[in-house]
Amino acid sequence: MATEQTVAGERNEQIEIELQIRNGSLLMALAGVAFVGYGVAFLAMNFVGDGFELGVSTLDGMTKADLNPTVAYYISHLHVATAAFIISTGIAVAALSWYGVRRRLAWAWATAVVAAVVGLALALPMHYTADAFAHDWVTHLGPVYLATVVFVVGAAMAFRGLDAT
Template sequence: MGATEQPVAGERVEQVELNAKLRNGSVLMALAGVGFIGYGIVFLILNFVGGGFELGVNHLNGMTPAELDPTVAYYISHLHVATAAFIISTGIAVTALSWYGVRQRLRWAWATAVVTAVVGLAIALPMHYTGGFAHDWVTHLGPIYLAVIVFVVGVVLAHQGMQTT
């Protein structure tokens, strides 16, 4: 379309729809990132004040953290803090990339947010299905799965909204 040509009504409607998809998608992606941050914060807090090991895990083969060798318990605590830190930092990255980059139609920001979340989830989630310890599926993984669903819907909407007319 030339510099003096105006878009026809159908093209304007399509552009408005794409802009709404981009806006809604990027907001959902950022909201999921905030969900990741919240999950990591809960993970961190439960390490220090919770009665179990983490969200949805109250014992390991009948043993609570207090019943473990203190060095082993401290090592598990150390791993929980590190895990929480990476969950929180991933959430911060996803939120910032989505809010500031995806909304500006920066494809690299969209791709980086997607890769960041997918890599973390693809590495962390399969271990939960190997049967190594008992956990309450709903409280342990439910919040992350909810955030992932919100994220995926946002990713699809934002991708559609990035399309040009």
């Protein structure tokens, strides 16, 4: 009888580990897709938006049309490059999470986490260093914060599952 309970307990524990890995990797991948979506919105705003980017309609009261065309083009160039790196990081995070973390590859989990953390750790602090420009943080950074929370929850769930194996 004790052996049957031990086997059933081990089976339940294994099912819980599988659920943590599956659900955690799913949340991590969804956050990666959200990063891609944010990058696409950032890119689209560059070409069809009235402002400079999401949540930034003017700079010191100036619109894009008020700027020297060379400066406006340079800002546009930087926005396209930034969008490209946001999108490519999101693709990498989603793929590593969906194909690697689900297969219990610790290196895939670590790479997805490092990619997301480095991007966010470098990009976000600049928004709070000075009042150099006004931005609506809900539309400018809110989507990234939401995706980050989803990613962190998923990474923690998946790690618990990876750690148990």
